[in-house]
Amino acid sequence: MSDCLFCKIRDGQIPAKVVYQDDTCLAFEDINPQAPTHVLFIPRKHIATVNDITEGDEATVGHLFTAAAKLAHQRGHDANGYRVVMNTNRDAGQTVFHIHLHLLAGRPLMWPPG
Template identity: 80%
Template sequence: MDCLFCKIRDGQIPAKVIYRDEVCLGFEDINPQAPTHVLFIPLQHIATVNDITPADRQTVGHLYTAAAQLARERGHSEQGYRLVMNCNRDAGQTVFHIHLHLLAGRPLMWPPG
């Protein structure tokens, strides 16, 4: 498999890792769209949201709890933050390993784009 995020997970490609546990990895986005822009990926490879199965429920939920924890630690929970998961090219997914974007540290407008 030639997955960029699997290579980051395995240490084959460097990344600024800021969170890691037995389920997921969090690292700084290389093209940040906000002062805080962290990607949370499951250690298990899941290509798109369309590939999530009922068996993946805990894994996907864990991404959200890890992101919320980091948002609290960085002081964003009161002001607010955005969590986004894109699915397929037209939605902006460029790496086909699901990832949850945590964006914070500036006002985020709606609709996003």
């Protein structure tokens, strides 16, 4: 998608603080962090919302979770806990329409989130 913010970050057209990357995904610091650790994991493939995930995308989406767990472990959050969340559409808080998994950690996280 030529107008997608996250595709532009993926392609290096917009700078981001990249903290993890591999052939399937890219992860970077959120510009408006809601916790001391707030990292966004995006698939390299453009998928607009969770509603657009197909059976062929299952490995890619699962990989986002394993990559997030790996980074949480590297940063020492696995013992105390962390949250991973993916918002779908505007009412759920999705503002960029390229799926992304939020990794939040480094402080107690309340439930429900609000």
